[in-house]
Amino acid sequence: MITNDILYVGVDDRDIDLFEGQFVVPNGIAYNSYVILDDKIAVMDTVDKRKGTEYLLNLEKALGDRLPDYLIVSHVEPDHASSIRLFLDKYPKTQLVGNAKTFQFLAQYFDLNFDSVLTVREGDTLLLGKHELHFIFAPMVHWPEVMFTYDSCDKVLFSADAFGKFGALDANEDWTCEARRYYFNIVGKFGMPVQTVLKKAAALDIRIICPLHGPILSENLGKYLDKYNTWSSYEPESEGVFIACASLHGNTKDAAFALKEMLLSKGCPKVVISDLARDDMTEALEDAFRYGKIVLAASSYNGGVMPFMEDFLHHLKGKNYQKRTVALIENGTWAPSANKAMTEILSQMKDITILDTAITLRGTMKAEDKKALASLADRLCTS
Numbered sequence: 001m002i003t004n005d006i007l008y009v010g011v012d013d014r015d016i017d018l019f020e021g022q023f024v025v026p027n028g029i030a031y032n033s034y035v036i037l038d039d040k041i042a043v044m045d046t047v048d049k050r051k052g053t054e055y056l057l058n059l060e061k062a063l064g065d066r067l068p069d070y071l072i073v074s075h076v077e078p079d080h081a082s083s084i085r086l087f088l089d090k091y092p093k094t095q096l097v098g099n100a101k102t103f104q105f106l107a108q109y110f111d112l113n114f115d116s117v118l119t120v121r122e123g124d125t126l127l128l129g130k131h132e133l134h135f136i137f138a139p140m141v142h143w144p145e146v147m148f149t150y151d152s153c154d155k156v157l158f159s160a161d162a163f164g165k166f167g168a169l170d171a172n173e174d175w176t177c178e179a180r181r182y183y184f185n186i187v188g189k190f191g192m193p194v195q196t197v198l199k200k201a202a203a204l205d206i207r208i209i210c211p212l213h214g215p216i217l218s219e220n221l222g223k224y225l226d227k228y229n230t231w232s233s234y235e236p237e238s239e240g241v242f243i244a245c246a247s248l249h250g251n252t253k254d255a256a257f258a259l260k261e262m263l264l265s266k267g268c269p270k271v272v273i274s275d276l277a278r279d280d281m282t283e284a285l286e287d288a289f290r291y292g293k294i295v296l297a298a299s300s301y302n303g304g305v306m307p308f309m310e311d312f313l314h315h316l317k318g319k320n321y322q323k324r325t326v327a328l329i330e331n332g333t334w335a336p337s338a339n340k341a342m343t344e345i346l347s348q349m350k351d352i353t354i355l356d357t358a359i360t361l362r363g364t365m366k367a368e369d370k371k372a373l374a375s376l377a378d379r380l381c382t383s
């Protein structure tokens, strides 16, 4: 129970191998859905059809002998909407509520009778009894049709995918870490639209945030709003340096670890290294956004850069990576080419400062390489 009238009817999914076909979720994922019980009953979204049967049982229990009047569709993505067919087979008289885009997209997934739907516009309200629902459009957070719903009676914001996180509800883990990985990998490209909806939300008296994934947020809401403000404005969140490396034979990786030791010994508060070939790419992406300074260290490869690094940089570009200071380290035997290849991709991003400290290793680290790394460490500690 979330309030006296709002019940949780979502489900945990711990069997899924990859969320959205690409993200590892070691602690699963929750598909959240809610019921508002009033003179009229509104259900807030459904769940992935992978868990449709379990969902309908939860719903039935929450409804007792009553029937839902409305199904509010805040996001058409299948992890929330693919049980709508199942839902309507059981509750055929329920009216679907969405905006024009909601129904345009739903028609791509379902053969529905769209004559009976209720199409809302930005700022429209729906009265259930004492609960009045206000529709707040949030286009591109993270699809074009996304809308938030604010219940002015219980002061609850149903925030669609915003404020969500990876991890089933019964996972005992920190919110920030998995919410950050979720944000940058799923919503990260859309910083401006998130800023726009945060401004709309600032005008509301919000006591509880009910996202479509992850825990219901009811305490210290400023913390979550602040994180979203930092993330969506592409500002660094933590002091420190992130080193991403891709190394064929380990020499560049050795240099990355040597640099880490130097940075720590010079007082850098935090240094995180990711081996892009072995570590989770989505965590590397998260760390690249978390810190303000990053070092890219890679082997030269066929006149370019090792493909894991190339892939990583394309991921960053796709997520609108910006406002960061970058240092480059390459390794090559006959014609080192990694720094040039990395610079080319970085030059397509906004507001990236590449330090004039580029280092070229040839095979193993030599004394002069260690000196160059030490002066890079100085520069990173002072810039």
Ligand SMILES: Cc1cc2nc3c(=O)[nH]c(=O)nc-3n(C[C@H](O)[C@H](O)[C@H](O)COP(=O)(O)O)c2cc1C
Binding pocket: 246, 247, 248, 249, 250, 251, 252, 253, 298, 299, 300, 301, 302, 303, 304, 331, 332, 333, 334, 335, 336, 337, 362, 363, 364
């Ligand atoms: C398939 C392949 C392609 C390579 N391409 C280049 C290249 O274009 N230019 C170059 O200078 N070295 C090239 N190298 C050599 C590596 O960059 C070199 O061995 C480097 O020292 C590897 O650093 P690492 O020990 O960190 O992997 C290539 C090596 C391999 C196996």
